Amino acid sequence: xxxxxxxxxxxxxxxxxxxxxxxxxxxxxxxxxxxxxxxxxxxxxxxxxxxxxxxxxxxxxxxxxxxxxxxxxxxxxxxxxxxxxxxxxxxxxxxxxxxxxxxxxxxxxxxxxxxxxxxxxxxxxxxxxxxxxxxxxxxxxxxxxxxxxxxxxxxxxxxxxxxxxxxxxxxxxxxxxxxxxxxxxxxxxxxxxxxxxxxxxxxxxxxxxxxxxxxxxxxxxxxxxxxxxxxxxxxxxxxxxxxxxxxxxxxxxxxxxxxxxxxxxxxxxxxxxxxxxxxxxxxxxxxxxxxxxxxxxxxxxxxxxxxxxxxxxxxxxxxxxxxxxxxxxxxxxxxxxxxxxxxxxxxxxxxxxxxxxxxxxxxxxxxxxxxxxxxxxxxxxxxxxxxxxxxxxxxxxxxxxxxxxxxxxxxxxxxxxxxxxxxxxxxxxx
Amino acid sequence: xxxxxxxxxxxxxxxxxxxxxxxxxxxxxxxxxxxxxxxxxxxxxxxxxxxxxxxxxxxxxxxxxxxxxxxxxxxxxxxxxxxxxxxxxxxxxxxxxxxxxxxxxxxxxxxxxxxxxxxxxxxxxxxxxxxxxxxxxxxxxxxxxxxxxxxxxxxxxxxxxxxxxxxxxxxxxxxxxxxxxxxxxxxxxxxxxxxxxxxxxxxxxxxxxxxxxxxxxxxxxxxxxxxxxxxxxxxxxxxxxxxxxxxxxxxxxxxxxxxxxxxxxxxxxxxxxxxxxxxxxxxxxxxxxxxxxxxxxxxxxxxxxxxxxxxxxxxxxxxxxxxx
Numbered sequence: 001x002x003x004x005x006x007x008x009x010x011x012x013x014x015x016x017x018x019x020x021x022x023x024x025x026x027x028x029x030x031x032x033x034x035x036x037x038x039x040x041x042x043x044x045x046x047x048x049x050x051x052x053x054x055x056x057x058x059x060x061x062x063x064x065x066x067x068x069x070x071x072x073x074x075x076x077x078x079x080x081x082x083x084x085x086x087x088x089x090x091x092x093x094x095x096x097x098x099x100x101x102x103x104x105x106x107x108x109x110x111x112x113x114x115x116x117x118x119x120x121x122x123x124x125x126x127x128x129x130x131x132x133x134x135x136x137x138x139x140x141x142x143x144x145x146x147x148x149x150x151x152x153x154x155x156x157x158x159x160x161x162x163x164x165x166x167x168x169x170x171x172x173x174x175x176x177x178x179x180x181x182x183x184x185x186x187x188x189x190x191x192x193x194x195x196x197x198x199x200x201x202x203x204x205x206x207x208x209x210x211x212x213x214x215x216x217x218x219x220x221x222x223x224x225x226x227x228x229x230x231x232x233x234x235x236x237x238x239x240x241x242x243x244x245x246x247x248x249x250x251x252x253x254x255x256x257x258x259x260x261x262x263x264x265x266x267x268x269x270x271x272x273x274x275x276x277x278x279x280x281x282x283x284x285x286x287x288x289x290x291x292x293x294x295x296x297x298x299x300x301x302x303x304x305x306x307x308x309x310x311x312x313x314x315x316x317x318x319x320x321x322x323x324x325x326x327x328x329x330x331x332x333x334x335x336x337x338x339x340x341x342x343x344x345x346x347x348x349x350x351x352x353x354x355x356x357x358x359x360x361x362x363x364x365x366x367x368x369x370x371x372x373x374x375x376x377x378x379x380x381x382x383x384x385x386x387x388x389x390x391x392x393x394x395x396x397x398x399x400x401x402x403x404x405x406x407x408x409x410x411x412x413x414x415x416x417x418x419x420x421x422x423x424x425x426x427x428x429x430x
Numbered sequence: 431x432x433x434x435x436x437x438x439x440x441x442x443x444x445x446x447x448x449x450x451x452x453x454x455x456x457x458x459x460x461x462x463x464x465x466x467x468x469x470x471x472x473x474x475x476x477x478x479x480x481x482x483x484x485x486x487x488x489x490x491x492x493x494x495x496x497x498x499x500x501x502x503x504x505x506x507x508x509x510x511x512x513x514x515x516x517x518x519x520x521x522x523x524x525x526x527x528x529x530x531x532x533x534x535x536x537x538x539x540x541x542x543x544x545x546x547x548x549x550x551x552x553x554x555x556x557x558x559x560x561x562x563x564x565x566x567x568x569x570x571x572x573x574x575x576x577x578x579x580x581x582x583x584x585x586x587x588x589x590x591x592x593x594x595x596x597x598x599x600x601x602x603x604x605x606x607x608x609x610x611x612x613x614x615x616x617x618x619x620x621x622x623x624x625x626x627x628x629x630x631x632x633x634x635x636x637x638x639x640x641x642x643x644x645x646x647x648x649x650x651x652x653x654x655x656x657x658x659x660x661x662x663x664x665x666x667x668x669x670x671x672x673x674x675x676x677x678x679x680x681x682x683x684x685x686x687x688x689x690x691x692x693x694x695x696x697x698x699x700x701x702x703x704x705x706x707x708x709x710x711x712x713x714x715x716x717x718x719x720x721x722x723x724x725x726x727x728x729x730x731x732x733x734x735x736x737x738x739x740x741x742x743x744x745x746x747x748x749x750x751x752x753x754x
Contacts, residue, residue, distance in 0.1 A: 080719035087504055087721065105504040105721060206618055212705040214716065255706065262622045262704025269701075272591060276598050278621070417503060421720040422517060426531040428716075429538070429708035 051097030145237020554639025
């Protein structure tokens with residue numbers, strides 16, 4: 001192309017831009033006439049949402065845009081990378097989806113905004129599991145590890161210290177949580193499994209697995225050690241060096257004896273191991289069990305007498321967020337707790353933080369199956385419409401009260417984390 | 431570029447030779463020309479040097495500095511501390527004669543590296559030999575070389591997950607062997623073992639051996655091989671005395687590729703080893719994930735040091751720059 005025609009194009013482009021600007025102005029103007037409150041509303045409401053893939057559903061962002069006009073831009077990373085990003089690049093996100101145990105690392109970094117409890121509409125309706133450490137019926141639940149109520153409140157708006165009593169400065173608004181246990185293949189084991197000790201039972205030599213995320217893996221290991229009666233921990237989520245040594249010694253012996261088929265790190269790995277029959281008993285997450293089942297393979301999220309290891313996640317806001325963006329962040333969190341998203345999560349086998357609003361968005365049959373441990377009246381369907389369970393099925397572990405009431409410990413970051421990580425590397429190398 | 435460089439060098443040398451016989455004045459003029467030439471050479475190399483300095487050397491310097499910092503649960507503390515190193519070698523003296531974690535890990539990594547290297551070399555050399563000497567048409571050489579890239583057509587994760595239906599307890603290989611009545615119990619060591627790790631690494635990285643060796647071989651003057659044949663050398667003698675010595679640069683370059691990749695690999699070793707086999711890279715990853723950046727940096731410096739040692743030993747054997 002000659003330089004002459006280039007400049008000609010340039011003029012054209014400029015003219016086009018002018019026209020476009022005019023059109024935008026016209027649109028904005030006509031918007032004002034038709035009754036938009038102010039021109040400002042023409043600016044798209046966008047929130048950058050940093051989290052793991054588990055909670056980042058397209059359905060949720062679509063529904064949110066529809067209901068509130070807020071466009072959610074997902075930034076997906078692994079649990080560890082999410083934490084890394086918060087600490088090293090606090091400006092790269094607005095809303096953070098993370099777990100309570102990460103707060104011990106995130107809050108001291110000063111990159112987390114203290115949310116105002118008064119601006120969260122449903123705050124008082126959040127299940128007492130988070131605020132008081134008890135079930136709605138008043139039953140106390142296990143508090144070992146980084147239990148949410150220990151890190152829920154800050155002492156002040158700019159404080160880096162957790163408050164032991166409720167304040168109006170909240171670190172993380174809970175959205176989703178669950179009680180985890182071992183997954184088993186009942187068709188291959190062919191006998192009842194009742195205790196965590198079964199993970200190290202020589203009967204399953206070469207067919208067991210544990211997850212290779214040190215902070216969670218060691219908790220599962222501790223459940224096993226305590227169940228076998230070899231040691232009683234004061235706090236499984238905050239071991240002493242001697243306790244870490246003992247736990248790792250028992251696990252190392254099992255590893256050397258060939259107990260484990262493989263360790264897994266990723267959701268899909270755990271599904272593959274179980275579905276292919278490489279393992280018959282392993283640490284597992286609830287949606288992974290659902291996925292194996294949806295492949296037509298028998299898999300049970302086995303309730304065990306020593307209880308569950310629980311986790312909970314929710315929303316933080318970056319300290320870098322201010323102005324209208326901060327209002328949208330509150331709007332988004334409020335929308336999330338208003339019921340639709342809660343019902344969506346409950347239907348996946350998770351639990352939602354505000355039970356009353358979620359209940360209003362579910363059918364009585366769904367509520368009965370997922371939350372009350374009742375046999376399903378009709379087929380139970382996943383949010384995408386695939387049939388998860390046939391009529392008559394009951395949820396593994398029963399009702400919300402049965403499952404959350406049997407929580408023994410919470411995912412944690414220990415004081416001796418550095419030592420634990422070193423010992424975990426030693427375990428892998430053994 | 432390869433062919434023009436020797437020309438330029440020989441041109442300079444010729445000038446030097448001529449310069450000696452001329453008077454002093456011309457010599458100054460010539461050295462000015464030389465200065466200008468070397469200035470332009472530097473200028474030509476400058477963009478690459480800049481990229482190299484900015485995106486490789488500088489970060490490396492940072493990593494080294496950070497490796498000597500202190501750290502806590504959530505941040506690096508810019509105060510001198512060798513904790514990252516001392517922690518890494520924890521128990522190396524106390525646990526004797528047992529090996530400490532870091533030594534065990536490196537021994538294992540080196541062992542895997544050695545196995546992968548020898549297998550990729552053997553297979554890579556054979557494939558390259560076939561491509562260079564048995565395939566006459568250029569088109570077919572290109573087509574077959576492209577075929578060698580098949581392992582790279584899918585993503586790392588999918589490729590590795592695909593091994594499970596093949597090598598798993600109920601996989602194709604075990605079913606076939608059982609069907610033929612060769613075994614009665616599935617072979618457990620096929621998957622999540624050192625065997626599967628080496629298999630996957632060889633499958634992935636043989637290509638990095640094939641290309642440089644092929645490149646060396648194709649530049650061997652065919653008349654040399656004819657001469658060897660005419661002089662009565664057997665096929666084996668020709669291979670050992672002519673082809674292998676002349677393919678050395680390719681072999682060394684391929685080896686550098688394979689060794690550096692395998693030394694730093696933790697994804698393949700992790701997935702194929704069922705996360706039960708330690709690797710130098712895995713230690714760094716675990717430390718990073720626990721936000722212990724200085725400790726991770728210290729381990730990275732150690733890994734870098736060991737890899738540089740291996741590479742410099744290799745380049746001692748063959749001077750790549752001279753051979754190219």
